Amino acid sequence: MLQKNELIEVVVTAVSHQGSGIARHEGMAVFIPFTAIGDRLVARVVKVQRSLAHAIIHKLLEPSPHRVEEGCPVFRRCGGCSLRHMAYAHEIEVKEDWVRENLARIGGVHPTMDAPIPSPRCGRYRNKAQYPVRTVDGRPRTGFYSKRSHILIPVEDCPLQPAFFADICAAVLRYMESCGVSAYDERSHTGLVRHLYLRHGEATGQVMVCLVVNGGGVPRAERLLEEVRGACPGLSSLVLCHNTKKTNVITGDRLTVLWGEEAVRDILCGVEVRLSPLAFYQVNRDAAQLLYGAALEYADPAPGDLLLDLYCGAGTIGLSMAGRVGRVVGVEVVPQAVKDARETALHSGIYNAEFIAADATDAALLLERRGLHPALVVLDPPRKGAGANLLESVARMAPDKVVYISCDSATLARDCKALEAQGYRVTRARAVDLFPRTAHVESVALLRRECVR
Numbered sequence: 001m002l003q004k005n006e007l008i009e010v011v012v013t014a015v016s017h018q019g020s021g022i023a024r025h026e027g028m029a030v031f032i033p034f035t036a037i038g039d040r041l042v043a044r045v046v047k048v049q050r051s052l053a054h055a056i057i058h059k060l061l062e063p064s065p066h067r068v069e070e071g072c073p074v075f076r077r078c079g080g081c082s083l084r085h086m087a088y089a090h091e092i093e094v095k096e097d098w099v100r101e102n103l104a105r106i107g108g109v110h111p112t113m114d115a116p117i118p119s120p121r122c123g124r125y126r127n128k129a130q131y132p133v134r135t136v137d138g139r140p141r142t143g144f145y146s147k148r149s150h151i152l153i154p155v156e157d158c159p160l161q162p163a164f165f166a167d168i169c170a171a172v173l174r175y176m177e178s179c180g181v182s183a184y185d186e187r188s189h190t191g192l193v194r195h196l197y198l199r200h201g202e203a204t205g206q207v208m209v210c211l212v213v214n215g216g217g218v219p220r221a222e223r224l225l226e227e228v229r230g231a232c233p234g235l236s237s238l239v240l241c242h243n244t245k246k247t248n249v250i251t252g253d254r255l256t257v258l259w260g261e262e263a264v265r266d267i268l269c270g271v272e273v274r275l276s277p278l279a280f281y282q283v284n285r286d287a288a289q290l291l292y293g294a295a296l297e298y299a300d301p302a303p304g305d306l307l308l309d310l311y312c313g314a315g316t317i318g319l320s321m322a323g324r325v326g327r328v329v330g331v332e333v334v335p336q337a338v339k340d341a342r343e344t345a346l347h348s349g350i351y352n353a354e355f356i357a358a359d360a361t362d363a364a365l366l367l368e369r370r371g372l373h374p375a376l377v378v379l380d381p382p383r384k385g386a387g388a389n390l391l392e393s394v395a396r397m398a399p400d401k402v403v404y405i406s407c408d409s410a411t412l413a414r415d416c417k418a419l420e421a422q423g424y425r426v427t428r429a430r431a432v433d434l435f436p437r438t439a440h441v442e443s444v445a446l447l448r449r450e451c452v453r
Contacts, residue, residue: 002028002048007058012039015094017102017410019082019439020054030055034076036086037094038064066090071123072159079147080160082439088122092433095441099409099431103445107413109420111445114430117294119287122436126283127266129161130250131169131196133176133183140176140183142169142196150186150248160437164232165198168209171231172196175224184214189246192218197241197251199275201266202285208237208264210277212251214244218258225259237261239277251278263340268292269320274344279337280313284434291405291432291442292320295378298403298428298446301325305375308367308399310360310390315341317378317405319350325376328353331363360386364393373397379404385411388418395422402447407434409443416445425450 002008002025010023012035021035023043029052032043040062043055070076070084083091096116103109119125131142134152143155157166175181176193184191195212209228211218218224218240229235238259243252255262255277263276268285269292275281282288295317301307304326309318312330314337322328322345330353332338338357345353356363360381377399379386385408386394394402402424406412409431416426429445 002026002030002045002053004045004048006045007042008045008055009040009042009061012037012041012064017098017439025053028053032057033082034085036064036066036090038066074143074153074155077146078144078153078155078158079149080144080158081437084437088118088436091436092116092118092431095433096431098441099412099429099443102409102413103416103426103429105413106410107417107420107426109413109416109426111426111429114294114428116431117287117290117433119284119433119436120290121284121286123159124162125286125436126160126162127200127202127285128281128283129158129165129196129198131155131198133172133193133196135183135185135191140173140181140193142173161198162200165200167231168198168207168228169196171227172209172211172224175220175227179220179223181219189214194243195250197277199264199277199281201264201275203267204265204272205234206236206261206264206266207232207234208239208275208277209235210237210239210241212241212243216242217256221258235260236264241277253278268316271316271319271344271348271350273314273316273319274340274347275314276336276340278334279340280332280334281316282434287432287434287442288316291434291444292317294430294432294444295403295405296321296324298444299376299378299401301376306373308364308372308374308377308397310364310377310379310386310394311381312341312355313337313380315344315353315355317380318353319344319348321378322350322353326352329367329372329374330355331358331360331367333357333359361390361393364390364397368393368397374399376400377402379415381406381411383408383411385415387415391415391418391422395419395424398449400449404445404447406443406445407440409441412443412445416447419447423450424448 012021014022047054182191184194197210199208309330318328424447
């Protein structure tokens with residue numbers, strides 16, 4: 001039996017879905033973060049459980065051929081990236097294995113796996129960032145939390161974010177220090193500025209700066225605007241998001257526009273989309289266009305089809321397919337996102353799309369009672385997946401095809417298994433990497449109806 005602090009020599013043979021390398025020692029799986037397949041090393045055991053152990057690198061004896069320079073001074077301390085030590089081509093192979101393995105092990109399904117789609121960029125690809133703002137060494141700082149904690153790691157320039165985001169962070173911190181504005185303290189629920197939330201419309205150049213505040217306003221807002229505009233000539237929107245609850249949820253549901261527009265615009269798959277602060281939008285625009293292209297290929301809609309787009313966010317998927325179908329019905333629980341989708345459709349001259357503000361499960365039941373019979377359903381749920389009630393409603397509406405987009409292939413696999421029990425078969429799937437250098441990967445699957453229950 002392994003013991004804590006024991007030194008063991010191992011070779012890494014796999015990578016876990018959390019990004020840790022996996023080795024075996026005397027029949028026990030040993031998880032070692034920041035390792036790559038092929039690493040031969042001495043590891044120090046830090047925790048032993050009944051059937052597995054956790055360890056850290058003590059000495060790297062022979063590095064994997066897949067290792068590369070990490071390229072970030074806070075990697076290993078910041079909780080954002082897990083795979084910066086790994087060549088990107090190998091990262092794609094690992095992520096494809098994750099999707100295939102989850103579909104087989106959890107879902108019991110073995111679709112044709114199409115070639116994975118890598119991100120066009122593996123750095124500076126994010127169009128959105130949410131920086132916690134905390135006091136560190138007596139000064140307000142922005143950064144990201146370390147893994148599995150709320151300990152702030154100050155970050156001046158994250159290599160996943162646009163470089164100018166760092167200028168905006170510095171400008172907000174200058175404002176806070178010069179005007180005596182306090183950073184939030186989670187333990188005492190005091191302090192004003194909780195998070196700095198940035199959103200960039202890459203195609204339009206528009207930038208939204210949103211301060212999440214524990215209160216009704218900020219002092220000397222004109223000074224804040226002056227600092228931010230000086231740092232970001234593309235600024236189009238300065239917004240406060242009010243969150244006075246004692247919660248880990250980042251945003252509140254009340255917004256105040258201090259300057260400019262209440263939303264920014266971007267262009268995705270040829271559609272100019274409107275994005276308010278609370279609307280969901282894929283963080284990697286270039287890769288999202290490839291993802292939606294793959295979804296359209298799987299959907300292969302006919303001109304008269306009715307498309308039901310569940311968890312539609314700002315309507316991007318349904319609107320990108322609107323020109324290929326007869327009618328689009330989108331459902332989203334966030335009212336601001338539905339407003340965005342409706343205004344995008346109107347602004348783009350898309351008149352065959354309607355959007356409903358409702359919980360996806362409730363809306364699916366309502367549409368089912370109306371006798372709606374979509375030929376095609378697109379699902380893009382949050383990480384927790386779609387859930388049994390919604391999937392049963394979808395199956396009763398009997399669409400010919402379901403295209404399921406997921407940011408967690410484990411819940412995708414679970415839901416595919418449930419849909420197969422309702423008469424569907426998973427025929428194709430693929431990994432699409434929207435989150436390079438992290439332990440996250442998007443996936444898309446096509447399910448076809450085989451029988452009527």
